[in-house]
Amino acid sequence: MTRLLGRLGGWCARHGWIVLVTWVIAAAALMGGSLAFPSPTNNDASIPGTDAQRAHDLMKEGFGAGYAQGGTVQLLVYSADGPLLEEKRKQAVERAVDRLETMPHVTSVDTPFRVGGISSNLQIGLITIKMAGNDSDKIAQTTQELSKAADPAREAGLEVVPADSSNPADKEIKTGPSEVIGVVCALLVLVFAFGTLVAAIVPIFAALVSVASGLGVIGLLGWVVDMPKQAGIMATMIGLGVGIDYALFLLSRHRRLLAQGVPVVESVRRTVSSSGGAVVFAGGTVIIALSALMLAGFPLLATLGWVTGISVVAAVLTSVTLVPALLGLLGHRVNALKVPFLRGSGSSGTGWAGLGSWVARRPWRVLLASTIVLGALAAPALALKLGPIDEGYGDKGSEPRRAYELMATGFGPGFNGPLIVVAELPEKVPGAKDPLVKKLVGEVEDVEGVKYVSDPKVNADGRSVLMQAIPEYAPSDERTAEVVEDVRAIALPGVQVHVGGKVAGLTDAGDRMAERTPLVIGVVVLLSALLLLLAFRAPIVAIKAAVMNLVSLGAAFGALALVFSIGLGTGLVGLDPPASSSYVQTIFFSVPIESYVPLMLFAVLFGLSMDYEVFLLTAVRQSYQRHGRNARAVAEGLGSTGRVITSAALIMVAVFTAFIAYPDSMVKTFGVGLAVAIAVDATIIRGFLVPATMVLLGRLNWWCPRWLDRLLPNLSVEGHEEDEDEPVAERREPVGAGVGAGVG
Template identity: 45%
Template sequence: MSGAEAGTVHRVLGRIGRGCAAHPRRVLGAWLLLVVAVVLAVVAYGRPVDNEVGLPGSDAQTARDLVHAHGVGDDGAGGQVVVHVGTGRLDESARQAALTEAVAAIAAVDHVVVVTPPATGQGTLSADGRTGYLTVELDVPAREVDRSLAAEVDAAATPLRAHGVRTSLGGALAAAADRGDSRLSELIGLVAAAVVLVLAFGGLVAAGLPILTALLTLTCAVGAVGLAGHITGVPGVASTLATMIGLGVGIDYALFVITRHRELLARGVPVPEAVARSMAGSGSAVVFAGGTVVIALGGLAVAGVPILTTLAWSTGVAVVVAVAGAVTLLPALLALLGARVDALRLTRAPATDGTTGWARRADRVTRRPWRYAMAATALLGLLAAPALSLRLGQTDAGDAAPGSAGRTSYDLLAAGLGPGVNGPLTVVVVLDPPATGADDPRLATARTDLSALPGVASVAPARPSPDGAIATLRVIPTTGPGDPATAALVETVRDTPVAGTTAHVGGVVATKADLAGRVGERMWYVIAVVVVLSTVLLYLAFGAPVVAVKAAVMNLVSIGAAYGALTTVFAWGWGATLIGLDGPVPVESYVPMMLFALLFGLSMDYEVFLLTAVQEAWRRTGDNRASVRAGLAATGRVITSAAFIMVVVFAGFLLHSDPVIKMFGLGMAVAIAVDATVVRGLLVPAVMALLGPANWWHPGRSPAIVPTAGTPSPVTVTVPHDRERHASPQ
């Protein structure tokens, strides 16, 4: 942005801060009313979840649209009650009576339309008669199937358990019963963040403010995302990811503002003026940092993948609300507290002068930049190397936590009826002219053609639509839904003429296979868009193209380390048992792309804070190496504290039962840890020291003025072998 634009932003945020400080009770009251309204709305209307993945333009979507257009399918969800006996058969007379009783009880549950018991001819009972499943058709979509409905169906199966039959929910019912609870992860993150904040601020009141603002803003954001499920499909991972990001950035943004505010108070600035100046400086940096995250997420729009678009806007909502809280709610709280922000001190505040460890590290790095640049590059290369073998796949219920309903039903069905029963393919054949009935010879031919394909275990009889225009066939593969061979079978079916016509393949497995293909095709477009947009933003902010390009490259290397960690832990299975997995798990196809956008935006936050301090010192001194040392010394402690908070918040989600949430938690925790230590602490200052004045070269105009208070306020920095440089007060 130009100097004038930056000045305008400073003035606007300064006025906002001053206004919030002048009417703090009104601002706090408005936020509390908003929180209460959102909570009451969630309690009254719930937060529906829809984990079905749509992919416009794909063959799987074509199959799905044909099924619904011709009245073969319905809008209700499908569930199962898996049944198993250790000895004997399920179709013995005594157990048949229990099955009949259970079918009647389940059918009496609200929203249950039809219950079909297991039968050999339908492929729902194993050959030995020990394993099968009841098909439960519901009159509500999957996103409205909640835990209470799943519990009612499970309770209705009690007659079976009374006769020694083991039962487990499957399908949409299992998904509802296993719906993840992230409260433990959030609690761990909050406790760890509180410890870091106490160490950073030295007092309980100052440490509690970031947590309070983060909790209030997070409640609004996650509640809004959940309520949006009534309007559009919102997968369960969306709210969890919004919680993860909202909690991290909410605490971080407040940390930067409070750090600046306390330093101004320590210099004798009155409370209202300190609030206004904190907003004009740190508030501007927070708005810019939040904007970079939102813009990076916006880059996902070019992917053309609805689930990524949903995850992007839901996470973006959490970031926007966190920024709003940092520039309105937090100033009001700071004004109400006044000088009491430093009350309840437990420790002495850490030193902020040139004697800090970060100042000494800055001196070492800038004195021997080649050594540190090469060492950091080698380490980052080692961390990212496993990513070269990263292969995208799809998780299934077999990857769920042992003991969960989804995992139990998956294992029982795989052992009794074969792994493919957990991931059936829906093959749709278009008939021209339309079939005249179920005895149309083309239907038998279609079944025969499909049965002859390698990798097919069985094919159920074709089911023509009421108008005869299409027919659907349920194909059971010989391999499980997450097996690459099953995805290959999808393409084989599509490439093979069935009953003399082209077959469309739908279902969860086919949709995820198409999703993986779409992500693979669009990945580089997303990377290019995000990198270019972020580089342009940095150029507009700092007026230095070299710095902008360097920042983009630095962000890429930390993301490479995250991909390496995903490959090592999930694809290779190293240490998988330590995070609650049985072994290797496929990396879900959309995870790397979503991680890229998130991490590029979050890493840019720390880059902005560091570069702001370095550029400020450069303008005062004109000495590049001294400026790099001063910038790193001034920002090292606060960036490290902020990054550590994010790391522990993200790492806490490794306790979540969903493997995909674990992937996001591990990837972001590793990337932020590497970014704040190896990249910002070693590689960036070393490279900037090597580039010298070229860092601040700009084509034909003065560098733009940027917010300088997003970092701690300028402090006296002792630089060995250089004269002591003092920052002038603002």
């Protein structure tokens, strides 16, 4: 593979303009096509085989699609100066209702001036709009149009806010300044790393081309597959990080070879042959980890996984083709426009080599200290709180949060997360007054935690009953999930009770994630270790790398628990506590983490962490092949990669931290988790823990049984024979040598 990559890199370097123009045209065409013909999005959060999905299907089959999704829109009307029943205010609300009745697809409008339509203080009213024939995928747009139609109430000084009736997955996460901030921060890191503006711009340009290409493909794929609205932001976040990092690794290698006097095209060929192979294998681990999400049993999560993988594929392709083309075109001008007082990464890296030597002389102490520090970082993960997140945690001042607060104040927190109860009856009943239906309603009302049950509706064939149960608790309250289970547990002869709605769906998602998590983790770890085994032909190295990545995940989950579950830092990431919170509650403002986030985070982090492992192991392996001395190879490998890995990690951290500014809590969660994990991985784990364990293992690092060596294909990632002149030492350390040894 390394020879093939080398030939590819050499060809791209010799035909730079062809490659550059092809990529620019392709990226512009793909991105332009996706913008000119925006594809429909479908955030179907259904989970086949769950009770919530069964309730949804029964609603659609027995009562029409309008009941299942997008059939009802609610507007909250608030009078800050007095009761809504005051004549002028009441007339204004009635004019708004009259206009709403004329809107397309509206079948009926319930005014606030009905039983249960107005709060006890008479200042908050609820307008309920029933619809039919509308596009359920455009519920957010429809809601805004209906809200605009209620302007007569606003003109009378009343506040009108649309209640959020969409699924959490329907929240479109729009791109914004975070991408710009991330790119600017990455550029600054690259300037400090390379010391020249031209070299710093190369990875940025390559990453932007790869992200544009990936987003274009994702946008066009939306015409043939269901594409979540979050796909773009996830692809941008990961694509920027890996795209800049992969180009950075190649560029660093190329500049070192140029400094040694290697001609430009030959330097590019050697760079792609060696570091390009590492990029391909590193990208492969990320794609494997993301693809494993298809085993989670959650279609939305699976789609997010492989869609994000598209951005990684684009980053790998631009790294092994576009970057070599740019390097060939620039030649020695890659070092042009030097920044004063900055030496850049062309320096020897003796600081990291010195750290490697220091670690090699005291591996046991370093191993113990690193384990203690990592254990302390991971300890808060025991307090990780998973659960549905509601609009009460939304951006302060936003319409969804304002509607949530008005609903909770006027009617109770449970009205923000009603339970949709659908029951299958053993026989046909004449209507809602049938004794069996009345008994069922009574059973639901008797469930602890149920505050209110709506009038039941029986479908046309008399075999299904639909009602709405309002819990006493907020959607994010863990007691609401218990209410869901208790309603489902109702036992009447021949009656099957199903519960749907937002809370029930997220509860089922949490259960499915808990059930499938061991499978996903096992597959990711096994396949990633297998890929490393193919790359380095060293079973112990492959197993150790998988374990090290799991360690960095522990630190990430510890940070998430500390910030979100314990609440020590939610204000710093832009989450606002409720207005009624006390001073202590404001400081320790706990926010639940969606149940599917840890699994998605695991897949992304495991793949990204493997990147640094591959680059470090490649350098150590090359040194070991030259002279056969393990401890010295570890020090030299750390010395040659330490600075570039640190720079790459800083770029990743900068990009992910910039995305914390997004108002969406899910994006904030990913930003915090990814930033902390990458920082810990590139410092404590790659700088101390990995070198210490490799020194202690000695030659066992590269041991491989003969039978396994014969079975494995030759897919070496290094290509060291092409860029090093020093012969391989004939005398090697015995197995186990290097324990506590110096660097020699």
